[in-house]
Amino acid sequence: MTIEANDPAMAIATEKSASLRPVLEWIARRVEPIVIGLAAILFGLSLFSLFILAVGKSPATLFQLMYTGGFGSWFSVQNSLSRAAPLLLTALCVALPARLGLVIIGGEGAVVLGGVAAAAMALPLAGTAPVFLSLVLMAIAAMAIGGIWIGLAGFLRHSRGVNETISSLLLSYIAIALMNQFVEGPLRDPASLNKPSTKPLPAEYMLGNIPGMDVHWGLVVGILACIISWVLIEATSYGFAARIAGGNVRAAQIQGLAVGKLIVGFTALAGSFAGLAGMIEVAAVQGSANASLAAGYGYTGILVAFLARHNPLAIIPVAILLGGIDASGGLIQRRMGLPDATVLVLQGTLFIVILVCETFYGRFKVFNPDLWKRSL
Amino acid sequence: MEETAIGIWGVPLAVFAGAIRVSTPFIFVSLGETITERSGRINLGLEGTLVFGAMTAYAVAVITGSPTLGVLAAMMAGAIFGLIHGWICKFPKVNDIAVGIAMMQFGLGLAFFLGKSFIQPVAPKLPSIPLGGWATSPQIQAVLNINVLFFLGAALALFLFWGFKNTRIGLILRVVGDSTDAARAMGIHPDQVRLLATAAGGALAAIGGAYLSLYYPGSWNEGISSGQGLMAVALVIFARWNPIGCFLAALLFGGAGALGPALQSVGVTKGYYLFYAAPYVLTLIILIATSSPTRSLAGAPGALSLTK
Numbered sequence: 267m268t269i270e271a272n273d274p275a276m277a278i279a280t281e282k283s284a285s286l287r288p289v290l291e292w293i294a295r296r297v298e299p300i301v302i303g304l305a306a307i308l309f310g311l312s313l314f315s316l317f318i319l320a321v322g323k324s325p326a327t328l329f330q331l332m333y334t335g336g337f338g339s340w341f342s343v344q345n346s347l348s349r350a351a352p353l354l355l356t357a358l359c360v361a362l363p364a365r366l367g368l369v370i371i372g373g374e375g376a377v378v379l380g381g382v383a384a385a386a387m388a389l390p391l392a393g394t395a396p397v398f399l400s401l402v403l404m405a406i407a408a409m410a411i412g413g414i415w416i417g418l419a420g421f422l423r424h425s426r427g428v429n430e431t432i433s434s435l436l437l438s439y440i441a442i443a444l445m446n447q448f449v450e451g452p453l454r455d456p457a458s459l460n461k462p463s464t465k466p467l468p469a470e471y472m473l474g475n476i477p478g479m480d481v482h483w484g485l486v487v488g489i490l491a492c493i494i495s496w497v498l499i500e501a502t503s504y505g506f507a508a509r510i511a512g513g514n515v516r517a518a519q520i521q522g523l524a525v526g527k528l529i530v531g532f533t534a535l536a537g538s539f540a541g542l543a544g545m546i547e548v549a550a551v552q553g554s555a556n557a558s559l560a561a562g563y564g565y566t567g568i569l570v571a572f573l574a575r576h577n578p579l580a581i582i583p584v585a586i587l588l589g590g591i592d593a594s595g596g597l598i599q600r601r602m603g604l605p606d607a608t609v610l611v612l613q614g615t616l617f618i619v620i621l622v623c624e625t626f627y628g629r630f631k632v633f634n635p636d637l638w639k640r641s642l
Numbered sequence: 643m644e645e646t647a648i649g650i651w652g653v654p655l656a657v658f659a660g661a662i663r664v665s666t667p668f669i670f671v672s673l674g675e676t677i678t679e680r681s682g683r684i685n686l687g688l689e690g691t692l693v694f695g696a697m698t699a700y701a702v703a704v705i706t707g708s709p710t711l712g713v714l715a716a717m718m719a720g721a722i723f724g725l726i727h728g729w730i731c732k733f734p735k736v737n738d739i740a741v742g743i744a745m746m747q748f749g750l751g752l753a754f755f756l757g758k759s760f761i762q763p764v765a766p767k768l769p770s771i772p773l774g775g776w777a778t779s780p781q782i783q784a785v786l787n788i789n790v791l792f793f794l795g796a797a798l799a800l801f802l803f804w805g806f807k808n809t810r811i812g813l814i815l816r817v818v819g820d821s822t823d824a825a826r827a828m829g830i831h832p833d834q835v836r837l838l839a840t841a842a843g844g845a846l847a848a849i850g851g852a853y854l855s856l857y858y859p860g861s862w863n864e865g866i867s868s869g870q871g872l873m874a875v876a877l878v879i880f881a882r883w884n885p886i887g888c889f890l891a892a893l894l895f896g897g898a899g900a901l902g903p904a905l906q907s908v909g910v911t912k913g914y915y916l917f918y919a920a921p922y923v924l925t926l927i928i929l930i931a932t933s934s935p936t937r938s939l940a941g942a943p944g945a946l947s948l949t950k
Contacts, residue, residue, distance in 0.1 A: 371743055425935060426934065426935055427933045429879075429933075431739055431743075432875055432876050433926060435869070436876065436926045437926070439919065440919045440923060443919035444916070444919070446915040447913065451913075569744075572740065606754075607752075608755060610747065610751030610754060610755070611748070611751040611755050612751075613747060614749070614750070614752070617744035617748065618730065618741065618744045618748055622733060622741075624733075
């Protein structure tokens with residue numbers, strides 16, 4: 267192997283020792299998404315600042331309020347963490363299928379149905395079954411229906427070639443209609459007048475807070491789900507097989523991989539996480555299933571997954587960051603007189619810039635070990 | 643209620659009326675998406691364009707007092723959205739489906755932000771043409787009171803059908819859509835064609851939005867669209883990228899969407915909310931029935947990432 271001395275990165279690698287190179291490669295591959303991602307976020311924030319200037323407000327004040335509202339005090343940190351909990355799970359609903367090259371955007375439907383299933387399961391149990399058992403059964407019901415819902419999009423993709431982006435979105439609208447039917451019909455609590463909902467869960471059957479914090483257990487569940495997904499993707503043969511199938515379906519089939527089972531399995535797992543988000547929303551926040559379940563967590567989850575480049579561990583900080591931005595929306599509205607959609611504009615801007623920056627991956631030689639020895 | 647006067651016949655009549663009333667946005671969005679997809683690109687952001695178009699049209703109509711100016715302003719805004727989408731997708735390694743989702747969120751956010759102050763004022767409505775003068779029944783007169791944009795959409799569908807087959811621009815679009823390499827060999831710049839096709843698609847989708855806010859339901863609010871922009875993408879597949887097919891499919895969707903309210907008006911209330919799902923279920927069934935895992939869809943542009 268000939269080594270050109272005038273490549274700085276390679277020169278460093280050879281000077282130290284040959285065994286250092288894998289370490290540098292490892293670092294380079296992990297630093298690249300962080301550098302490009304942060305640059306993209308900064309650029310997105312600058313664009314958003316221009317927008318805020320154009321509507322005659324001060325971006326500095328806005329960012330300061332965003333910090334105060336999201337992370338400025340222990341109270342606001344806890345608020346941000348609570349809002350991050352469902353985002354962790356709905357982001358996984360996008361990130362896991364993305365490993366197979368599938369773009370699923372219908373997580374909202376799985377959230378909504380998961381919430382309804384959890385409420386339907388809890389109401390006969392509440393008062394008779396032990397609390398823990400009741401919560402576990404709620405989670406199982408929510409995960410089952412969420413898994414079926416998104417798994418169906420995966421199944422249709424594999425068996426019929428139906429585009430999963432569109433089918434998952436259609437399923438999401440169907441899910442919301444189903445929720446309205448259940449909440450207005452068979453499951454409706456006659457006492458809920460203006461805002462139809464199911465009967466409320468007894469307080470002792472609610473998912474409580476983490477000891478010492480004002481944050482419900484959903485956060486722990488979400489973080490655990492991210493870690494489990496990371497292990498599944500990075501350290502098991504399933505994750506490896508999924509990556510091959512996502513890269514080239516033909517090649518995977520020739521290798522004898524069960525592509526259909528992978529697709530259905532990954533989408534079903536993804537959907538069950540989103541369903542779990544619905545259960546947590548019912549059991550920890552709302553106390554009953556109602557139209558508030560369709561609060562857009564499914565859609566923000568798409569953004570979180572793309573920002574984290576579909577890496578389950580990166581989802582954790584990104585979800586907390588976006589949870590913080592969400593949490594600061596009210597403060598911005600009150601103090602600056604800006605509409606609550608300000609946060610949506612920021613999210614949209616960031617999302618677009620992040621996607622445009624995909625184009626820079628692999629272009630910078632410093633980050634790309636494959637180019638180190640080939641360069642001049 | 644008047645419905646009782648013609649009894650159960652009110653249901654097909656209401657579905658027919660609904661098909662015409664509800665289909666117009668579908669016609670425009672799907673024709674726009676057809677132009678874009680024929681050039682080999684997909685724009686899932688049309689949902690955002692539609693809603694932003696609805697807001698722009700409403701705001702301009704409130705300010706100027708002219709609904710026509712509102713529609714024109716919406717077209718401009720839609721074209722700009724299309725240009726942004728088309729420009730971004732020119733970069734290598736950028737996924738057009740993901741950019742579409744991002745543009746959808748951006749468009750919705752911007753429309754809600756800028757449209758906040760227009761929720762209260764009332765805008766002048768788009769005119770409609772009363773074709774039902776001959777009828778004695780007020781229901782039939784109401785049904786045949788059809789908005790001008792519906793006729794424009796129908797004419798546009800015929801024009802595009804003719805244009806794709808018989809004009810040089812139509813040929814260029816089809817070549818670019820089928821093979822980027824073949825287009826380059828002919829001396830055509832595929833990126834430029836796709837940029838313009840995406841802009842045209844955005845402009846048409848925004849007209850669909852203008853119809854929503856200026857005619858039916860005829861007011862601006864944040865829930866004005868319930869996925870019309872996205873369903874149009876499925877509708878284009880169903881219509882096999884054929885403009886006349888788009889027009890007929892839009893009528894079918896409109897009819898499905900009108901079924902729930904029509905049944906409710908004659909007293910069928912059981913499962914009322916499920917009827918709201920009818921257009922989505924219909925779309926899904928059609929997609930399942932017309933897709934295939936082994937071959938690409940008949941009539942699909944070869945360079946389209948959606949069908950690969």
